[in-house]
Amino acid sequence: MSGAGAPAIAIEGGAELKVAVVAAQWHTQVMDGLVAGAEKALAEIGAAHDLIRVPGSFELPVVARALAGAGYDAVVALGVVIRGGTPHFEFVCAAATDGLNRVALDTGTPIGFGLLTCDTEEQALERAGLAGSREDKGREAVEAAVATALVLKKIEAKR
Numbered sequence: 626m627s628g629a630g631a632p633a634i635a636i637e638g639g640a641e642l643k644v645a646v647v648a649a650q651w652h653t654q655v656m657d658g659l660v661a662g663a664e665k666a667l668a669e670i671g672a673a674h675d676l677i678r679v680p681g682s683f684e685l686p687v688v689a690r691a692l693a694g695a696g697y698d699a700v701v702a703l704g705v706v707i708r709g710g711t712p713h714f715e716f717v718c719a720a721a722t723d724g725l726n727r728v729a730l731d732t733g734t735p736i737g738f739g740l741l742t743c744d745t746e747e748q749a750l751e752r753a754g755l756a757g758s759r760e761d762k763g764r765e766a767v768e769a770a771v772a773t774a775l776v777l778k779k780i781e782a783k784r
């Protein structure tokens with residue numbers, strides 16, 4: 626999947642939102658970049674946030690589910706899965722992706738999808754928002770989650 630075509634997301638408001646960032650711990654350098662990108666974006670938006678760490682990407686959905694039920698307006702899930710020599714990659718990616726999607730649909734809380742699923746660590750570093758990275762997926766996940774939370778609030782206000 627190419628990162629070309631990513632929109633510049635305009636966020637108006639957002640300072641009143643409360644956002645949870647749930648972040649896995651595998652692949653420290655990449656995760657440090659994703660978390661820093663997410664926290665910088667949240668600071669610019671002015672939204673309050675809490676950072677919660679989980680062991681691996683497989684654990685993201687269950688904790689995202691708890692956070693979605695704990696009064697946060699949006700949850701941002703960050704993780705990195707690197708393909709190895711066994712089918713484990715497919716199972717962890719599918720469980721995390723399907724689980725996060727299910728949490729969003731079941732709870733109505735937007736989940737920013739900041740899960741990198743890469744063949745190599747180099748591919749992940751290119752997307753980690755570090756000096757020299759081409760993309761900043763931590764920031765992108767925050768912007769998507771916050772923009773969606775604001776859309777949902779507008780819809781709710783019209784009811």
Ligand code: DLZ
Nearest residue numbers: 649651680681682683704705706707717
């Ligand atoms: C076991 C495992 C492996 C092999 N690779 C990764 C990875 O690349 N990224 C990641 O976030 N987590 C990995 N894990 C750990 C699983 O997500 C999970 O934490 C364990 O299977 C324990 O439930």
